[in-house]
Amino acid sequence: MESTSSRDRYVFIETFGCQMNDNDSIRMMALLEANSYRKTDRPEEADLILVNTCSVRDKAEQKVYSTVGRYKSLKEAKPELVIGISGCVAQQAGASLLKRMPHVDMVVGTHNIHRIPALVNEVLAGQGRVASTEFDEAIHTEKYSVNSTALKGKVKCFVNIMRGCDNFCTYCIVPYVRGREVSRPAGDILGEVRALAENGIREVTLLGQNVNSYDGEVTFPELLRRVSAIDGIDRVRFVTSHPKDLSEELIHLFGEVPELARSMHLPVQSGSDRVLERMRRGYTVSDYVAKVRMLRDLYPDMAITTDVIVGFPGESDDDFEDTLSLVSEVEYDGMFSFKYSPRPETEAAGYPDQVPDETRQERLERLQSIQKDITLKKNTAMVGRTVKVLAEGPSKADASELTGRTSCNRVVNFPGDAALKGSMVDVLITEAYANSLRGICRA
Numbered sequence: 001m002e003s004t005s006s007r008d009r010y011v012f013i014e015t016f017g018c019q020m021n022d023n024d025s026i027r028m029m030a031l032l033e034a035n036s037y038r039k040t041d042r043p044e045e046a047d048l049i050l051v052n053t054c055s056v057r058d059k060a061e062q063k064v065y066s067t068v069g070r071y072k073s074l075k076e077a078k079p080e081l082v083i084g085i086s087g088c089v090a091q092q093a094g095a096s097l098l099k100r101m102p103h104v105d106m107v108v109g110t111h112n113i114h115r116i117p118a119l120v121n122e123v124l125a126g127q128g129r130v131a132s133t134e135f136d137e138a139i140h141t142e143k144y145s146v147n148s149t150a151l152k153g154k155v156k157c158f159v160n161i162m163r164g165c166d167n168f169c170t171y172c173i174v175p176y177v178r179g180r181e182v183s184r185p186a187g188d189i190l191g192e193v194r195a196l197a198e199n200g201i202r203e204v205t206l207l208g209q210n211v212n213s214y215d216g217e218v219t220f221p222e223l224l225r226r227v228s229a230i231d232g233i234d235r236v237r238f239v240t241s242h243p244k245d246l247s248e249e250l251i252h253l254f255g256e257v258p259e260l261a262r263s264m265h266l267p268v269q270s271g272s273d274r275v276l277e278r279m280r281r282g283y284t285v286s287d288y289v290a291k292v293r294m295l296r297d298l299y300p301d302m303a304i305t306t307d308v309i310v311g312f313p314g315e316s317d318d319d320f321e322d323t324l325s326l327v328s329e330v331e332y333d334g335m336f337s338f339k340y341s342p343r344p345e346t347e348a349a350g351y352p353d354q355v356p357d358e359t360r361q362e363r364l365e366r367l368q369s370i371q372k373d374i375t376l377k378k379n380t381a382m383v384g385r386t387v388k389v390l391a392e393g394p395s396k397a398d399a400s401e402l403t404g405r406t407s408c409n410r411v412v413n414f415p416g417d418a419a420l421k422g423s424m425v426d427v428l429i430t431e432a433y434a435n436s437l438r439g440i441c442r443a
């Protein structure tokens with residue numbers, strides 16, 4: 001990209017939402033750096049501000065408007081500042097965002113990230129404000145790979161293996177804002193992981209809305225085997241697994257491939273068959289529990305985490321009690337729980353029996369308080385065990401300590417030499433907290 005002046009141009013990217021967006025932001029930054037922009041952490045210094053947005057719940061969407069609103073004064077002080085909105089709210093609202101927020105120059109949909117440098121140039125050339133939100137049927141792999149040098153100094157990262165979703169759960173906006181499900185060819189993914197490994201990456205998390213339905217020339221289990229076999233890759237994770245597509249082959253793979261980390265995020269959403277059906281999840285509570293049992297029987301150290309929605313339209317007190325029973329029975333290692341939020345275009349938003357916010361709030365609090373005790377109990381059970389921790393670097397709270405994760409995906413902080421970064425360290429767990437563990441090196 002040609003620069004309008006000889007000085008460096010700075011870009012500030014603010015990211016909301018899930019790992020898809022985190023990954024997209026890394027790609028955006030790499031693209032802009034290749035077009036002579038430099039990264040800044042200070043919006044006041046930026047020539048280009050990009051807000052990468054999430055619309056999965058109304059609260060996330062509202063945050064976008066307040067965040068972008070805050071940049072208005074910067075634009076007033078510096079009219080040549082370019083402000084762009086990307087991600088799922090951009091895809092959902094499109095050009096209407098330009099009308100709603102006159103200080104925004106650019107709206108970029110989820111399939112148009114690769115066009116950002118050209119769009120910025122259009123704005124800078126005085127061609128007016130732009131919105132680019134067309135869906136693109138084909139998955140052009142070069143648009144999906146992360147330049148491994150963008151991750152210099154990192155020990156772990158995400159790798160996109162697919163985009164979009166075809167499941168259309170009745171509450172969910174993702175299929176509308178991310179488009180149809182398309183898998184990346186296996187060869188491209190493996191090439192990317194090899195390059196990452198050569199640049200110091202030790203752990204990859206394969207990323208998709210429903211990784212179990214991966215279909216890029218090889219099956220998902222086969223892809224996992226091949227990724228795990230790459231030199232330098234010590235640990236492999238994947239998110240998100242849809243319970244309906246979790247196969248026995250995949251479950252057995254954990255016993256076959258030592259690099260596969262012993263954790264699985266398996267969103268259940270509800271413990272009531274009636275609700276699951278209205279959510280169009282495609283499994284029953286007993287199907288789900290059977291898979292969890294199999295995982296736990298085969299691998300006692302397997303951590304299972306989940307997502308739950310409370311207050312879905314029509315959820316009765318009994319339905320909610322069924323969710324609580326399931327949660328107490330399964331004893332999840334961790335949980336994300338949400339109040340149902342009606343989303344534009346989705347089927348459930350039109351269901352007549354919406355649950356009042358007060359009830360949704362009450363249910364959320366009850367669920368969270370039950371899970372809090374379970375999480376702590378599970379963390380406490382780790383005390384006294386020696387586990388392998390992939391050291392990621394200095395801990396945030398105390399730079400003289402290292403931080404990393406166990407195979408079961410728990411955060412561990414421990415005193416240790418910075419030189420251990422990137423290696424697998426044996427750590428004896430000495431203390432457990434709500435969200436992390438502490439330990440000491442055994443070597």
Ligand code: SAH
Nearest residue numbers: 171172209240267307308309338339340341
């Ligand atoms: N593809 C993943 C989830 C993506 S969205 C999967 O199928 O599991 C992440 C989580 O947000 C979902 O698991 C769900 O629990 C929650 N969620 C999605 N839409 C929601 C809505 N309208 N209201 C509340 N929570 C929602």
Ligand code: SF4
Nearest residue numbers: 165167168169172174
């Ligand atoms: Fe949304 Fe369901 Fe697709 Fe997950 S599987 S992204 S919850 S529609």
Ligand code: F3S
Nearest residue numbers: 017018054055056088
């Ligand atoms: Fe992710 Fe939010 Fe979009 S959860 S896919 S960033 S709507």
